[in-house]
Amino acid sequence: MATSKEETTSVVITREDREAAEILIELSQDTRYQPIEEEDAARSSTLLLQQISKKKNKKKKQVTKSPQKSCSFKAEEKQHSRKDDKLSKKGTKRKREVDDTDETLRILQEWNRTKPVPVEELFKGDADVAELFSEPIKKQLTMSDVEIGQGRLMLGKQQVQKKMLPLLEHSELPQATEGLDVSVYGPNGKVQTMKFKMWSDDTPVLTSGWNDFVDKYKLKKHRDFLTIWMFRHRVTRGICFAIDRTRFPVTGPLSLRILKSVFPNPN
Missing domain, CATH: 1.20.58 (Methane Monooxygenase Hydroxylase; Chain G, domain 1)
Structure with missing residues (x-):
C-alpha cells in the first residue's frame, strides 16, 4: 500500500x-505490571x-x-x-656555604704545622707574668661564637680536659662549674676579666666579657682562627688565658674532609 x-x-x-x-x-x-x-x-x-x-x-x-x-x-x-x-x-x-676547597685545605694544613708565636709576645714586654703554660687549642670561630645573644666562646671538651684542666688546683675545680674568674690576654697584650665555666653537659666556655673581646678585635665568623693557651699568673697565681688570632680567606664552615685533616680531635 x-x-x-x-x-x-x-x-x-x-x-x-x-x-x-x-x-x-x-x-x-x-516494577510488576498492574492495570491502573x-x-x-x-x-x-x-x-x-x-x-x-x-x-x-x-x-x-x-x-x-x-x-x-x-x-x-x-x-x-x-x-x-x-x-x-x-x-x-x-x-x-647549605652545600655552597661549606668551604671544601683544596686551597683552604692547603692553607690550614700549613698553619697547623707552623708553631704558634711565642706566648711572651702577646704580653708586650711583660713576659715575666706567666708560667705553667698549657698546650694550645686551635679552633675556627663559628657563628654562635660571635653572636651577641650567645656571649661565649665554646672550647673543645676533650682538649680542655687533656690540656688545660691539669693546670687547675683541686680547690679550683668546683669553681669551674659555677664560673672561675680569669684574666684573658688578647693579641695586642691588653687584658680583660672573663669567666671560665662548665655548662651542665661539661662543655667548657669563656663568658662574661667575651662579647667585648669580639667587638674589640672585630672577630669574624669562619674567617678567624684562634690559638688559645691557659697559664697561671706568676704574681697573682690566678688562672689566665692568652688568645691569638689568624685570619684566612675562608668562605664558610669547614667541610668534614678539612676538619678531619686540620683538627683531628676538635672536641
Whole structure:
C-alpha cells in the first residue's frame, strides 16, 4: 500500500531519548505490571519523569566531579613541587656555604704545622707574668661564637680536659662549674676579666666579657682562627688565658674532609 510524503517523514532519535529509554527499561525490571486507572497513570507518569530527571542529574554530577578532582590533584601536585624546589634550593645553599676547597685545605694544613708565636709576645714586654703554660687549642670561630645573644666562646671538651684542666688546683675545680674568674690576654697584650665555666653537659666556655673581646678585635665568623693557651699568673697565681688570632680567606664552615685533616680531635 502506497504512503504519502507526510507518512514517510524520518524519525530522529536523540541521546536523551536513548537515556530515557534505558531508564524506563531499568524501572520496568523493578516494577510488576498492574492495570491502573487514568489518574494513577498520570501520577505514575509524573513520578517516572521525576525519576528520569534525578538519574540524569546524577550522571551529570558524576561526569563533572572528575575534572574537579583532576584540577585539585594538579594544584596539590604543583604545591608539592614548589616545596620540593624550595628544599632543593636550601640544600644547595647549605652545600655552597661549606668551604671544601683544596686551597683552604692547603692553607690550614700549613698553619697547623707552623708553631704558634711565642706566648711572651702577646704580653708586650711583660713576659715575666706567666708560667705553667698549657698546650694550645686551635679552633675556627663559628657563628654562635660571635653572636651577641650567645656571649661565649665554646672550647673543645676533650682538649680542655687533656690540656688545660691539669693546670687547675683541686680547690679550683668546683669553681669551674659555677664560673672561675680569669684574666684573658688578647693579641695586642691588653687584658680583660672573663669567666671560665662548665655548662651542665661539661662543655667548657669563656663568658662574661667575651662579647667585648669580639667587638674589640672585630672577630669574624669562619674567617678567624684562634690559638688559645691557659697559664697561671706568676704574681697573682690566678688562672689566665692568652688568645691569638689568624685570619684566612675562608668562605664558610669547614667541610668534614678539612676538619678531619686540620683538627683531628676538635672536641
